[in-house]
Amino acid sequence: MITLLYGTRPPHRAAAAPEGRNLWLSAHDFAAATGWELKPEGFCQADRCVRIPPGRGIVDGQRVNLSAFADLLEHPVVRDEAHGVWALADAAPARRAALQSLEAPDFTLPDLDGRPHALSEYRGKKVFLVSWASW
Amino acid sequence: MWQGVYDELKDRGLMVVSVALDSGGARTTRPWIDAAKPTYPCFIDERHVVAELYGMVNVPNAVWIDEEGRVVRPSETAGSSDSFRTHLDRPTKQMSAEGLAERQRLRTEYFDALRDWVLTGEASAYALPPDEARRRSPVVTDEHVLAAANFRLGQFLHAAGHRDAALPYLAEARRLHPESWSYRRQTWELEQPGKAGSPTFWAAVDELGDRAYYIPFAMGGARRTPQSPHAPGRE
Numbered sequence: 205m206i207t208l209l210y211g212t213r214p215p216h217r218a219a220a221a222p223e224g225r226n227l228w229l230s231a232h233d234f235a236a237a238t239g240w241e242l243k244p245e246g247f248c249q250a251d252r253c254v255r256i257p258p259g260r261g262i263v264d265g266q267r268v269n270l271s272a273f274a275d276l277l278e279h280p281v282v283r284d285e286a287h288g289v290w291a292l293a294d295a296a297p298a299r300r301a302a303l304q305s306l307e308a309p310d311f312t313l314p315d316l317d318g319r320p321h322a323l324s325e326y327r328g329k330k331v332f333l334v335s336w337a338s339w
Numbered sequence: 340m341w342q343g344v345y346d347e348l349k350d351r352g353l354m355v356v357s358v359a360l361d362s363g364g365a366r367t368t369r370p371w372i373d374a375a376k377p378t379y380p381c382f383i384d385e386r387h388v389v390a391e392l393y394g395m396v397n398v399p400n401a402v403w404i405d406e407e408g409r410v411v412r413p414s415e416t417a418g419s420s421d422s423f424r425t426h427l428d429r430p431t432k433q434m435s436a437e438g439l440a441e442r443q444r445l446r447t448e449y450f451d452a453l454r455d456w457v458l459t460g461e462a463s464a465y466a467l468p469p470d471e472a473r474r475r476s477p478v479v480t481d482e483h484v485l486a487a488a489n490f491r492l493g494q495f496l497h498a499a500g501h502r503d504a505a506l507p508y509l510a511e512a513r514r515l516h517p518e519s520w521s522y523r524r525q526t527w528e529l530e531q532p533g534k535a536g537s538p539t540f541w542a543a544v545d546e547l548g549d550r551a552y553y554i555p556f557a558m559g560g561a562r563r564t565p566q567s568p569h570a571p572g573r574e
Binding site: 207215281283287295300309311316318321326328330331334335337 | 340341344352353354355356357358359360361363365367368369370371372380381382383384386388389390391392393394395397398399400401402403404405406407408409410411413417453456457460469472473476477478479480481483484485487488489491492495496499501504508521524525527528535536
């Protein structure tokens with residue numbers, strides 16, 4: 205089993221085994237882990253699709269090679285072999301573009317009692333979003 | 340810290356959303372929340388998701404978001420300054436009177452700006468025009484996103500009980516994004532509870548020299564007006 209940590213999404217566990225630097229996932233696991241769908245147009249998320257260049261070993265039928273996908277989208281990858289955990293972060297240009305759009309990204313987090321809340325629940329108000337910590 | 344401003348302005352359309360960038364989760368945050376008893380929402384962000392999404396690098400950092408979900412002030416220091424570096428007695432953690440006065444002055448200035456925005460909306464000089472908000476948006480480098488992947492992996496392993504395996508990734512996150520004090524202090528704390536406020540922390544603060552711990556924030560002077568004698572927001 206491999207645990208996949210993709211950007212700020214929750215962890216996803218998948219029955220997969222690395223082959224060298226490659227990690228082949230079923231299209232189902234790939235979508236559950238990353239939020240990207242494998243479609244005839246390419247990798248699609250919301251209203252955006254990325255074409256899959258042929259001959260780079262990115263896709264094989266209904267399987268996706270996560271390492272090659274990461275290369276395509278310029279995601280940094282860090283992996284811990286001993287515990288079977290792979291972490292992929294957003295690419296820097298994508299993060300910069302998101303920040304430059306000035307659209308406040310939504311997120312869902314628990315309160316102290318574990319109840320989930322989304323930032324978007326407060327749309328229509330002016331939101332003062334502020335960080336703190338116990339440390 | 341924010342309860343007063345929330346009480347005053349909640350009926351004028353303000354929502355305070357506080358996010359604990361805290362991998363200790365409810366265990367470490369509950370005593371603080373129980374003591375402060377805030378009536379605004381407090382979310383627990385063990386993975387530092389909000390810091391990554393908004394480019395926050397310390398606490399308190401804040402983002403102002405308007406009714407349409409548009410950022411009108413990107414992440415910045417929320418009313419704090421480096422006065423603690425010179426005015427705090429480290430052994431006793433007591434701030435001098437001068438330090439307390441400086442802290443109060445900055446908070447008042449910050450609250451006044453926040454109030455002005457809540458009451459006057461985009462006419463407020465503190466609601467940055469889009470060009471200025473973009474200019475002030477956090478810069479994200481390849482090192483920063485690699486730091487985020489390392490932090491995520493280290494935090495996950497630590498939470499799963501693999502502390503020793505987690506530490507190299509947490510140290511790498513710190514190395515790759517040294518400007519992030521939330522990474523630094525969180526990862527120290529995960530190494531050893533209490534380390535975030537230990538001599539290690541103070542040595543790192545001292546190492547800053549002339550550089551800021553809390554990046555100074557410029558509240559005003561951002562509105563482009565024909566009378567403006569110089570480029571806006573570069574004071």
